[in-house]
Amino acid sequence: MKSIIYRIIFFVALTISYTVAGAQNAAPAAGVAKITGTLLNETGKPADYATVSLLKAKDSTVVKGALSNENGAYNFIAIKPGSYIVKATMVGYANGFSQPVTVSANSTTVSVPEIKMQPSSKTLNTVTITGSKPLIERRSDRMVMNVENSVLAAGNSAMEILERAPGVSVDKDDNISMKGKQGVTVMINDKLTYLSSTQLATLLRSTDGNSIQSIEMITNPSAKYDAAGNSGIINIKLKKNKQSGTNGSASVTAAMGKHFRDNTSLTLNHKEGKFNFFGNLSRGDTKRDNNIAIDRNVENGGDNTYFSQITKMGSERHYNNYRVGADYDMSPKNTIGFVASGYFNPSADNNTSQTFIGTQPQVFNTYQNTNTTIKSKYNNFAFNVNDRWQIDSTGQALSVDVDYSKFTNSANAQYNTYYYNVDGSNAGIPSMLRNQTPSTIDIRTAKADYTYPFNKTTKLEFGGKYSDVKTDNDLEAQIITNGEYVNDPTRTNHFIYDEKIGAGYVNFNKSFKKTTVQLGVRAENTSSKGDLVGTAQVVNRNYLNFFPSVFINHTINDKNEFGFNYSRRIDRPSYEDLNPFIYYLDQYTYEQGNPFLKPQYTNSFELNYTYNHTINVSLGYSRTTDVINQALVTDTVTKATYQTNVNLSTQNSYNLNVNSPYTITKWWTGNANVTAFYLGFKSGANPQGVAGIGTLNDGKVAYQVKTTNTFAVTKTFKAEIMTDYSSSLVYGYFNVKAQYSIDGGLSKSFANKKANLKLSVSDIFNMRKNNVTSENNGNLIDIHQKNETRVARLTFTYNFGNSKIKARQHQTGADDEKNRVKNQ
Template sequence: MKSLIYRTICFIALVSGYTAAYAQSAAPAVGVAKVTGSLVNEQGKAADYATVSLLKAKDSIVVKGALSNENGTYSFTGIRPGNYVVKATMVGYAPGISAPVSVTASSTTVNVPAIKMQPSTHNLNTVNVVGTKPLIERRSDRTVVNVENSVLAAGNSAMEILEKAPGVSVDKDDNISLNGKQGVTVMINDKLTYLSSAQLATLLRSTDGNTIQSLEIISNPSAKYDAAGNSGIINIKLKKNRESGTNGNLTATAALGKYFRDNTSLTLNHKEGKFSFFGTLSRGDTKRENNIHIDRNVPGADSTTYFSQQTKMLDDNHYNNYRVGADFAMTSKNTLGFVASGYYNPDGSNNNNTTYIGSQPNVFSSYQNTLTTISQTYKNFALNINDKLEIDSNGQALSVDLDYSKFNNNSNAQYDTYFYNLNGSTMAPPQMLRNQTPSTIDIHTAKADYTLPFNKTTKLEFGGKYSDVKTDNDLEAQINTPTGYINDTTRTNHFIYSEKIGAGYVNFNKSFKKTSIQFGVRAENTSSNGNLVNSHQVVDRNYLNFFPSAFINQTINDKNEIGFNYSRRIDRPSYEDLNPFVYYLDQYTYMQGNPFLKPQYTNAFEINYTYNHNINVTLGYSHTSDVITEVIITDTVKKATYQTTLNLQSQDSYNLNINVPYTFTKWWTGNANFTGFYLGFKSGNSQPGVVNNGYLNSGKAAYQIKTTSTFKITKTFKAEFMTNYQSELQYGYYTVKAQYNFDGGLSQSLWNKKANIKLSVSDIFNTRKNNVIAHSNDNIIDIHQKNETRVGRLTFTYNFGNSKIKARDHQTGADDEKNRVKNQ
């Protein structure tokens, strides 16, 4: 650990020294200008991510290089007086060259007329791609991680890729945090997933990383987005295609940790005339081990009982995902489309749990062994119908989405517990329990968005959304008796939850010469009903909330830009957290939901600064009231410890993020990301059984460092390495110990870049662990967890067909609700 920290500090010092040197060498000189322009293709649309070079007109010597952005624009700064031409190259197109332009001593900005890129008539085999997207980009309202060409993306799942993103961390229970805060909303192609942390983890682990184009991290979303998510939004963008023709991608991965894993995916795209079709199929098998060791003491009226618990969990997961869709261009300005997606994911778990029990630390008088067998199936079908109408060429547009999604989750569990004296003799008859837990979730949503430009610098956006969600969870529990299994009334329960949300928003955008502003407000009315059928308890809620947001960006000069944003957000309890069902590890350790949870509200402020378009610094603060927090409760009568979720009084969060891309040489580039944060929790609520009786005033500063280095060894062979270190942090009643890991990979392009073979290893030194302590007064819970994190992967990818094809990138409206579905 000490040597790792030393190396990390040295690395940051090296990057900082390089950045300072670069800043000094790049200081603007007197009489320099900015040269800017744009690229369009033969259809008049933006030619994005083309390689652009500024050449001296006299001898064609290259002065500077750049890539055009997603809008087809490019710029060169610090250009001295002289005559120049701009040259652009792009796969499938002939080189485009501008007319000569002149930069004088008095020039500040020189605009180059738009360059029209013409399709090339030459064999594409002769085209050499020079430019690539950087791994991490900072845009005005989000950070984009371009994982499409990353070595470490090959063969990894979406969850494993997400863990490598700046400021993102995933805990032992698969809860995703951003800048130290939980409550992240995860979207796929701008669609809410409506999944719980557990189900979302299942989906992300079954999503092939080779189907992902990029991750968008939006820490403070505008009023256009659903107000859910106090930590912001992570949007996973899947690969898309557009233009005419047919293309596809086939990927196969073999992986080995302690057990063998494999996954394959096939993507096909076709466009002909007004029709375009796209589809993705992926399947995989993952077997992984998870080892947990828990030491705890439970105080009683007269004495304290000590427990030492060891659990080996073996999960055998299989996934089958599909996504198909089509677009029909009814006119040049009106496109109608549909997307159907779903999955069928069966999996099984075999857990072996041994718990030693005694009246003194490390002195045990008995033990029990619980063997658990769980068989589960997760099914989902989702359908989206969408229509987008471009009303005029000024940008006036209307889009409409209708969504339906259905989840069917079924779980059958058998718990067999055997009781022994310390010498191994039987202490009591075994206890046999079993559960059947069918669960269904139905989601209907409809939304519309309208954009009204007043001129080139001013526009108004407004829209509305309605969602209707119903969950039905039926826990059927039995206990074995001498006459056979009978219904266990103490555990059997039926929980039905329904929720309706009506929302509307308005956004105003205005751009000035160096300033852009956006102000908006979103209103959401929520009506919910939670019905505990067996106990005849009903929780009804109806509330209206307003969520304002504001964004201001100021360009100081060519190298300095600063922005400020504010938003108010809400997090409604997940469907799993509301479900009062009890899920056992053994009779002394279990988890239980809370149907009386209230939503939490967050006010978030953020200041961001960008230097030279690539070094980004973000400073944020947020205050959350009625914060939804996991807690550990002790039942001193049953001597049991269980996890549940409560509303604590408040959480204050401070965070600082610094992202620095670097280029040491043409063959060594990378990125360094530092996130520092402080999480402070307060609670004055009396909660019997909770650590400190529910009273809490805790907080601790923490930090996370992630670095990525890419080495271009040859034109077709590269290596990539990533380090990650997270310091010890405090989250509510929990202290999470420091963790770190090191990943590496190699990539070789084949057959004129139509194929690729990649070898990567995650957590090379097998150092990543989850160690958590809840410690207060006489109640101590010490958890040590080691997942199977060191996995080697060999991935082969083959691209076929027309490499230019892309399909309309469309997002639906049923994303926020999906993000709250959990395994029941």
């Protein structure tokens, strides 16, 4: 452990020294006041992401700079007494100026009258204005990874980009962790995806990286967000056009790993009068291999049985995603709109598994071959109607969302197993199994959010949400008898799950001279029923929970800022994890749901510190009760091992995160992120009465280091190298081995920067592997998995049409429920 700590200290010291070396030596004296204001465009709507400068009135010297947020608001902190002018600039608009404002010695907050931006009367044909945000930036309640200008974004999927985000990791089963903890809630454009880990992985792998603007990591969300997600929220922001007119972009990617892959996307946006129309289509074809080796020892009364299994999994995925919608400006302050989205994704899996069985290590008596073919279809349709009303210029606003989403999934699987003696002779009658697993999930939600500012420093937010979810899963299992397939009643089942959640929240925000405070509480009442039709397994639950949250940020001076936050959160089991279906790899290896899973609850605390708006340090602690965790269970009678989920007693997590950008030269910049954490798990004997699971009391210190280096070779040509190392760690019953990889990319812009060509290679040296061991009640399981991780991609992107359209960023209210739907 000492060597790990020494390495962390050395790496943190090194990255901090790079940044401090380039910083100014003298810090300005602390100011005494805060200047706030709002920008509006010609229609009276917020002018977002405009550049705002604070100038000295006497000589127009620039004092500070800022960007307006999505509400058009901006602020400058720690301002000395004096007379100032605010200047606002925005592409396509004339410069805006305020009247002089005065900061006196006794001032705490000075409000600037609204600045209204007017469209520029000049047409610029040859001038292109570009800006580059840092790859990683820290905001008051989240860390942001600006993907838009990254070389590695081109040709990579959203999942592959997410794996590169600071403190984020993805395991062999596509479970996403942040700072070592699973249970992350993923949102897209501030809307929950309603998908569980496997279906979310499908969506993220079919989302083109070129469409992503940024990835936000929110470790402690406020009461305004759904209470789901013990590890916090990852919010993927898609690009939006910020100007007026008609435009579009097209992207084509060709990739080669062991197999060829391709994906294309087209985005169009058109505004005419009060109407704005937008749409996106994307498709892709992916073929990949996944090799798994499993060695296990099953002990039963002193007798041991040894298994050595090698499985080659080949999969083909075809992605077809769409998103269309329109907005109508009923007035300069009120916009209504709709969004329709969905996908239809057929897939095929062909697996071959060979399992050797014996009573001594590496001495086998028999073996079996299992050939599996699975044909699947995953379809989704979602519809959102929304209304955004900016009631007045003070920030009073009301938003309403109504959502409907339906998932229709089906899979037909064939499992053929042949038995042999060690000499190759037949050892029994082949087993022929066939499964048909149709399922549907219907999600209906409605939500409303209201913001009321009492004044420039005090704001009240409150709202409510109602969701109604029904899942229907029907497993039709068949086995060959006398040469014909007949129903197998021991495996066939029908599982129906209904869930209704009513929620309400209130947030109070107050800004003082150097401190901002937000207090909130959310209440959620859940009523659910899980019914295994035709059996006595009916689980009814009804519970009311309160989820408080506290956020405090304090600015010491221009270079030093501290923050503290606390929240309580819940994680409900995914719909598929509640379903007691059995999914086979072969007769000795399968996966089964648990209808008796309970929700888990987490209390999270975090301290954070920011130096010079660049170096970010956070220290966190969380405690989770009834923690949902995977377990490998061995049936000592049948010798089979299956994976399921159980509730453990507690999980304690401690984490330290340091993120620092650095500049070596003008053409060489980088970012380093170090996360050190401890995870500790405890359980009682046989959690939830599942036989074969022993008592757990285990934990380990682990760390993750990620670096990104960007080289600006010319103004239009740059290169990027990214490294990622994750140490070994303990997660519940699993010991996960270390993982590491190196990625690289090149980017070239041309045609007046309308076109871009990018070449990238992930896992250049093909080093990334997933190796896991698990020991439970004397039964040892050793898993070695190698996915197809080394892939070269060539991406061409072209932006066309008028570059002056402004599309409103769309959100829906159905994301938390979607996040619990599973898809392969």
